[in-house]
Amino acid sequence: MSQIFDFTGDEEFYHEAGRFLSLGSNPMDVFVPRKRARVNAPFVVSGEILEQKRRVSIDSLPDECLYEILRRLPGDQERSICGGVSKRWLMLLSSIPKEELLRENDVMNEDVDDGFLTRSLDGKKATDVRLAAIAVGNGGRGGLGKLMIRGSNPVRGVTNLGLKAVARCCPSLKALTLWNVPSVGDEGFIEIANGCNRLEKLDISNCPSITDKALVAIAMNCPSLNSLSVEGCQNVGNEALQAIGQFCTNLKSLNIKDCPLVLDQGVASLMSQTTFAPNKLKLQGLNITDMSLAVIGHYGKALTDLVLANLQNVNERGFWVMGNTQGLHQLRSFTISSCRGVTDLAVEAVGKGCQNLKQFVLKKGAFLSDNGLMSFAKAARSLESLQLEECHRITQIGFFGLLLNCGSNLKALSMSNCFGFKDMSLGFPLLNMSTPLRSITVRNCPGLGDSTLTMLAKLCPRLQCVNFTALPAITDAGLLSLVESCDVGDGLVKVGLARCINITDDVIVSLAKSHGGTLEVLNLDGCGKVTDASLVAIADECLVLSELDVSKSAITDFGVASLARSKQIMLRILGLSGCSMVSDKCLPFLAKLGQSLIGLNLQNCNSISSTTVDMLVNRLVRCDILA
Numbered sequence: 001m002s003q004i005f006d007f008t009g010d011e012e013f014y015h016e017a018g019r020f021l022s023l024g025s026n027p028m029d030v031f032v033p034r035k036r037a038r039v040n041a042p043f044v045v046s047g048e049i050l051e052q053k054r055r056v057s058i059d060s061l062p063d064e065c066l067y068e069i070l071r072r073l074p075g076d077q078e079r080s081i082c083g084g085v086s087k088r089w090l091m092l093l094s095s096i097p098k099e100e101l102l103r104e105n106d107v108m109n110e111d112v113d114d115g116f117l118t119r120s121l122d123g124k125k126a127t128d129v130r131l132a133a134i135a136v137g138n139g140g141r142g143g144l145g146k147l148m149i150r151g152s153n154p155v156r157g158v159t160n161l162g163l164k165a166v167a168r169c170c171p172s173l174k175a176l177t178l179w180n181v182p183s184v185g186d187e188g189f190i191e192i193a194n195g196c197n198r199l200e201k202l203d204i205s206n207c208p209s210i211t212d213k214a215l216v217a218i219a220m221n222c223p224s225l226n227s228l229s230v231e232g233c234q235n236v237g238n239e240a241l242q243a244i245g246q247f248c249t250n251l252k253s254l255n256i257k258d259c260p261l262v263l264d265q266g267v268a269s270l271m272s273q274t275t276f277a278p279n280k281l282k283l284q285g286l287n288i289t290d291m292s293l294a295v296i297g298h299y300g301k302a303l304t305d306l307v308l309a310n311l312q313n314v315n316e317r318g319f320w321v322m323g324n325t326q327g328l329h330q331l332r333s334f335t336i337s338s339c340r341g342v343t344d345l346a347v348e349a350v351g352k353g354c355q356n357l358k359q360f361v362l363k364k365g366a367f368l369s370d371n372g373l374m375s376f377a378k379a380a381r382s383l384e385s386l387q388l389e390e391c392h393r394i395t396q397i398g399f400f401g402l403l404l405n406c407g408s409n410l411k412a413l414s415m416s417n418c419f420g421f422k423d424m425s426l427g428f429p430l431l432n433m434s435t436p437l438r439s440i441t442v443r444n445c446p447g448l449g450d451s452t453l454t455m456l457a458k459l460c461p462r463l464q465c466v467n468f469t470a471l472p473a474i475t476d477a478g479l480l481s482l483v484e485s486c487d488v489g490d491g492l493v494k495v496g497l498a499r500c501i502n503i504t505d506d507v508i509v510s511l512a513k514s515h516g517g518t519l520e521v522l523n524l525d526g527c528g529k530v531t532d533a534s535l536v537a538i539a540d541e542c543l544v545l546s547e548l549d550v551s552k553s554a555i556t557d558f559g560v561a562s563l564a565r566s567k568q569i570m571l572r573i574l575g576l577s578g579c580s581m582v583s584d585k586c587l588p589f590l591a592k593l594g595q596s597l598i599g600l601n602l603q604n605c606n607s608i609s610s611t612t613v614d615m616l617v618n619r620l621v622r623c624d625i626l627a
Contacts, residue, residue, distance in 0.1 A: 121134075123150070163191060173199060177203040189215075200227065201228075230257070233259055271300065357380050359383075373398040381409070403459055412441075417445070421447040457481040484514065508530060520545060530550060531555060555582065557581070574601070577605065578605070597622075
């Protein structure tokens with residue numbers, strides 16, 4: 001600390017500091033506090049000579065003088081130590097820009113921080129003081145590269161002051177996340193724009209004090225910005241989007257959500273800039289119309305990922321024009337959610353206009369019918385993955401029409417919460433046709449039953465991943481046809497039958513015998529008719545199984561013992577939650593299984609005591625146990 005006050009050769013410093021001292025003060029008395037200053041001032045009072053001792057503290061200096069002292073600290077470690085002296089010192093240190101710090105011999109060294117450090121402030125811990133401490137203490141250890149502020153202290157929350165500290169002390173900052181920080185406004189972001197020119201990623205959510213002015217400053221001063229997300233900022237509008245399109249030439253990903261001032265004009269000015277060519281674009285909850293979709297379809301030649309969600313003012317015409325402009329040739333992934341304009345005609349146009357589309361996700365497509373789905377399948381010949389959610393007009397006809405009309409590239413199909421699906425026998429021959437489908441997921445479509453599975457077994461012999469969740473209409477008969485038809489050469493790798501309440505041991509035993517050599521993941525959560533017989537077959541036949549979930553089934557200690565006695569099984573994750581017939585007797589078996597386990601779920605196993613759980617925790621040091 002002695003170096004802190006060693007400024008005897010710095011005439012400029014004394015000249016600057018002298019302006020703030022009183023006329024009668026001696027500068028040397030102030031700036032040499034290593035020994036207590038002693039002033040002998042003899043004077044006569046009632047005939048006696050008294051010696052008066054005057055104490056001088058560095059804290060008696062004005063902020064301006066203390067600022068000059070602190071900026072002359074020789075290194076990052078010394079500044080960090082001084083930041084712990086008091087809140088006043090910390091805030092002064094955090095207000096010193098990097099370029100004003102005088103290093104050893106008063107020579108300004110080039111900043112070489114690469115931004116390796118990551119810091120996070122959440123909830124009540126998010127205050128200006130903590131932020132200033134992070135800003136001051138980051139130097140000398142690689143520099144602050146990533147900062148996340150999620151929430152804010154309701155009494156002493158993060159304000160522009162805290163953001164200014166980061167801007168002045170952390171020029172190496174590359175990623176900044178601010179969620180739910182209402183007291184930070186344009187002033188703080190302008191400081192960030194001026195001080196953190198290396199910024200590459202900015203994520204802002206629910207910051208109501210931020211306006212276009214802040215984002216314009218970021219766009220103009222941060223040329224390396226490649227990812228920007230703005231959500232729930234009511235005062236951000238068209239001007240910000242225009243600046244982003246004009247200045248952010250390296251931007252690859254843009255997300256604008258729930259910003260009511262963003263209109264068609266902003267989207268048009270953004271997309272029409274010749275220097276703006278992002279790969280990923282997400283627009284959600286905006287007051288834009290068909291015009292914006294037409295502009296995206298025409299200018300989005302570089303787009304590979306597009307998400308359009310909750311656009312209530314967009315109609316069928318917008319999607320039709322988007323597809324027919326033929327500008328989205330590079331689009332690989334397209335997600336549409338809660339847009340009323342998604343009709344049969346709309347999805348057909350999208351399929352024709354996006355010739356290289358690999359993944360299509362449609363959520364809450366209330367107006368899409370079987371005809372539209374089949375037309376889309378015929379048009380999108382490059383499609384590899386299709387996901388449908390809450391499309392209630394899709395029936396079994398559309399489901400199989402999709403499989404029969406899709407190209408040779410479709411590998412994955414997912415349906416969830418499609419309540420219009422009804423199981424029935426279609427009555428037409430399939431003519432030995434087969435599809436390349438490798439993965440199928442169906443969740444909470446209660447109308448899907450054994451007839452659908454029987455037809456699926458004939459059409460999809462190359463399935464490797466099957467995930468059926470909450471399908472009460474399927475039974476062993478339907479699943480057995482699917483299990484037995486799947487090519488043993490490829491073999492089933494992942495099988496999920498969670499909450500399929502009518503599944504019994506018969507289908508699990510058949511699955512283990514037919515595909516035990518390839519099966520890696522098996523989920524039987526909520527299958528109440530599955531007993532120890534299934535675990536015996538799994539223990540005997542499954543050679544590579546790593547994840548098994550038999551939660552809320554009818555297994556007992558005997559089933560767990562069977563797994564433990566298996567010579568080849570090496571489980572990594574085991575779920576036994578809600579298995580009421582598994583008791584303390586299974587302790588040695590779980591301990592043996594635990595030699596390979598990294599995750600064990602024993603929640604709601606009422607017959608297993610806390611003592612047994614404690615013993616398992618002590619023995620299985622590498623396993624995370626939920627109890």
